[in-house]
Amino acid sequence: MVRLPRDISTGARSRRAFLADLLIAIVLATVAIYLAAGIGVVGFFALLALLVLGAWIGLEAAIGSLLRRRRKRSGRLRLRPH
Amino acid sequence: MRSARSERRNPPIPFWKRARRIFLLAALACLIAAASSYVPAMNAKHNVGLGVSSVEWMRQNGGNSLVSEIENWYYELNAPEKGGRALTSLPQVGVGTDSPGSRQASNRPGNVKPLIQPSLPGEGVWRKAAAKAGPRPPVLLTTFRSDPEYPHFVAGVAWIDAGRTHLSYVPGLAEPPEPLEHRGSGEVPAAARRRLVATFNGGFPLETSNAGLIYRGKIVESMVNGIATIVEYRDGRVDVVRWHQGPRAPADVWFAKQNLPPIIYRGKLNPNLSDGPEWGETVNNAIRVWRSGLGIDANGNLLYAAANYQTVESLAKILQRAGAVRALELDINEDWTSFISYRRPGALEPSNLLPEMLRPPERYLTPDERDFFAVYVKEGGGW
Numbered sequence: 001m002v003r004l005p006r007d008i009s010t011g012a013r014s015r016r017a018f019l020a021d022l023l024i025a026i027v028l029a030t031v032a033i034y035l036a037a038g039i040g041v042v043g044f045f046a047l048l049a050l051l052v053l054g055a056w057i058g059l060e061a062a063i064g065s066l067l068r069r070r071r072k073r074s075g076r077l078r079l080r081p082h
Numbered sequence: 083m084r085s086a087r088s089e090r091r092n093p094p095i096p097f098w099k100r101a102r103r104i105f106l107l108a109a110l111a112c113l114i115a116a117a118s119s120y121v122p123a124m125n126a127k128h129n130v131g132l133g134v135s136s137v138e139w140m141r142q143n144g145g146n147s148l149v150s151e152i153e154n155w156y157y158e159l160n161a162p163e164k165g166g167r168a169l170t171s172l173p174q175v176g177v178g179t180d181s182p183g184s185r186q187a188s189n190r191p192g193n194v195k196p197l198i199q200p201s202l203p204g205e206g207v208w209r210k211a212a213a214k215a216g217p218r219p220p221v222l223l224t225t226f227r228s229d230p231e232y233p234h235f236v237a238g239v240a241w242i243d244a245g246r247t248h249l250s251y252v253p254g255l256a257e258p259p260e261p262l263e264h265r266g267s268g269e270v271p272a273a274a275r276r277r278l279v280a281t282f283n284g285g286f287p288l289e290t291s292n293a294g295l296i297y298r299g300k301i302v303e304s305m306v307n308g309i310a311t312i313v314e315y316r317d318g319r320v321d322v323v324r325w326h327q328g329p330r331a332p333a334d335v336w337f338a339k340q341n342l343p344p345i346i347y348r349g350k351l352n353p354n355l356s357d358g359p360e361w362g363e364t365v366n367n368a369i370r371v372w373r374s375g376l377g378i379d380a381n382g383n384l385l386y387a388a389a390n391y392q393t394v395e396s397l398a399k400i401l402q403r404a405g406a407v408r409a410l411e412l413d414i415n416e417d418w419t420s421f422i423s424y425r426r427p428g429a430l431e432p433s434n435l436l437p438e439m440l441r442p443p444e445r446y447l448t449p450d451e452r453d454f455f456a457v458y459v460k461e462g463g464g465w
Contacts, residue, residue, distance in 0.1 A: 013094070021100055025107030032108070033115055038144015043116025049109035053102060 119143060127255060129450055134417050138451070142259070146290055150364050153415075157369045162391050168233045172202050173437050175223040175238065176209030177425055189381045191222070191241050194404050198227045208241065211423035211433075212279060212465070220246040220279050220459050221423055223435060228389055228400050237389035237400045238435035240280065240421055244383045247279065247457050249312075249320045251297065251337040254452040257287050258295055260302050268449035270456050275429040277458040277465070281446040282386050282421040283374055283413045284453040285341030291362050293340035296331045304329040310344035310410030312376060312455075313337070322378040322408045339453070345398040346377060346409040355395040364414065367394040372419040372440075377406025385409070388419050390438060416440040418452060427465040 008016070036042045095103075123139045124132065140149050194206035204225075211221035220243045228237035242249075255268035270278055285291055294305035299316070311325040314336045324344050331338070343360050345352050354360075361367055374388035375397050387400045394411060401409040413419060420441045425431035432443035446454055459465060 017095060017100065018103075021104045022107055025104045026111055028104065028108040029111035029115065032112055036144060037147075038142075039116050039119050040140040040143030040145035041148060042112045043120060043143075044140065044145060044148065046109040046112035046116060049105060050113060053106045053109065056102070057106075 127449060129445075129448055130417060138256075141287070142289065153365045154369055157365060157371055161370055162232060162235075164231050166232070166234050169202060169227065169236070172205055172225045172227075172236060173238075174204075175225055175433075175435060176211050176423075177213045178210050189245075189383070191379060191383070191405050194224055194226050194239065196226055197403070198230050198233055202227070211240070212425050214426070214465060215279075216465075218243065218246060221457065223423065224404075225436070226403075228392070228403075229396055232391065235389060235391050236436065237387055237392075238421065239400065239404045240282075240386040240423070240435060241379075241404070242280065242384040242386070242457055244320060244381075246460055248318060248460050249314055249384070250274075250456045250458065251284075251312075251314070251339060252446070252454050252456050253297065254284075254450050254454065257284070257452045258297075258302050259288065262297060262302065263300075264298060268451070270429060270446050274456070274458060275447075276427055277461075278424050278429045278456060279459055280421065280423045280457040282376075282455050282457075283418055284455060285339055285410070285412050286362055286364060286414075287452070290364055291341050293342065293362075294325075294329070294338070295340065296335050296338040299331060299333075299336055301329075301331045305331070305338065306340060308343065309340040310342060310408075311338050311340045312410065319382075320378075320384065321382070322376060322384075322410060324408075341410050341412060344408060345375060345394060345411050346402055346406050349402075349407045351395070351398050351402060355393075355398060361394070369393070370396075371414055372416045373397045373414045374412040374419045374421070375401050375409050376412055377401040377404070377409030379405040380407050386412075386421050386435075388421055388435060388439070390416070390436075413452070420445050420454075422446060 033039065033042050120139055124135055128135050137149055191208065193208060196205045206224055206226040208222040208224050210219040211223050212219065222241040223238070225236050225238050227233055227235060229235050252270065253262055253265050253268065270281060288295060288303050293309045295302040296305065305325055305328065307326050307328065309325050311323050313323055314320050315334050316336050324347060325340060342362055343352060345355065356367060365371060370391040370393055372388065372390045373392040373394065374386065377385040379385055385401060385404050385406045387397065387404060389400065397411060398409065417440060420439055421435035422432050422443050422445060425433060429447055432447065434443050446456070
């Protein structure tokens, strides 16, 4: 029996996780397309979901970068000699 | 050891972030699948804007009830206020008044009695649709204020002489969607334009009307009993009937287009003009939008009516006031409502029944998405 190697780099682990997520997403999308009344409804709600998730991720990234910048600036202030 | 250290430095992605990523990827996959249908549909030949085409695509791809729901919200939010500024004049329609002499001679309709007093100049008075149409004009037009509670609403009505004209059903580029032997190019054929006097919109798309269609004597979509139907028989007679001949095409029918239950039958309004599943998958009957309808008077002549801000009931009342004894609702919304008369032979000087009609008067002289009706002067009738 072939087992997936356990001791792998961080990059390989994140790639593996991404692949697993992609497979789950494809299954989810297939189920949604199969169950929906038509591809138009699927497209409409997919677009809505993308907009909401995109806004969420964008906002999160913006807040994160703002906090990082502030932290960096406060660190520099602390290091400045009196 | 190395793994534990790297895990400390780069902890695994939290569960909620992975769930979010899964949903994002799933949405992206769904969007790609939808785009594979949407993009070719938008690249096909259209004579409407991208917005309208997109809505139509949604309707055709399972989104009909969703679109109708959104339309209901939109129209409810933009519902007109009662009362308001009174009109001082009506839009000019037609080219000259119908002479009383010709009215007596040939079953011409009496002028429509105005609902609001004092009446405005020309209100309810029939006018010829074409200048040189002879003493028996094939098409007459009029306008009148249709609702005392909304004195600024104007209805346009056309009367079509059954004795002088021939009605033809013309399939559009996309409606009916079923394959047809003689679809044509979705416009009034060039060879037939010499005798063209009027064109007007058809009914709901087959998918939303849950009704039938017979074209050139053949079934395109099974007919439904109890549904209002515009019928042309093989001998050229046209009628508006409540269908009772079952799902197949009777031998004497050339075309039959169904659309919802009758709104007027035996001279009376349908008592069930409120909402219900029998009125198709579209905006509620009580929502005020552009609506159009077709009726037949006691002498067998056709009456077409259209106006903005109408409910199904108010549309039925307009047709009843104009003299319809049987009638059905045709297409609704500003994008689909059109009545065009041609003032000169050869489809020249096309003119919309009401100036507020959104689509240009040249609409049916170029390929159109939807099916429609063309009215021709009979051979030997002369223009």
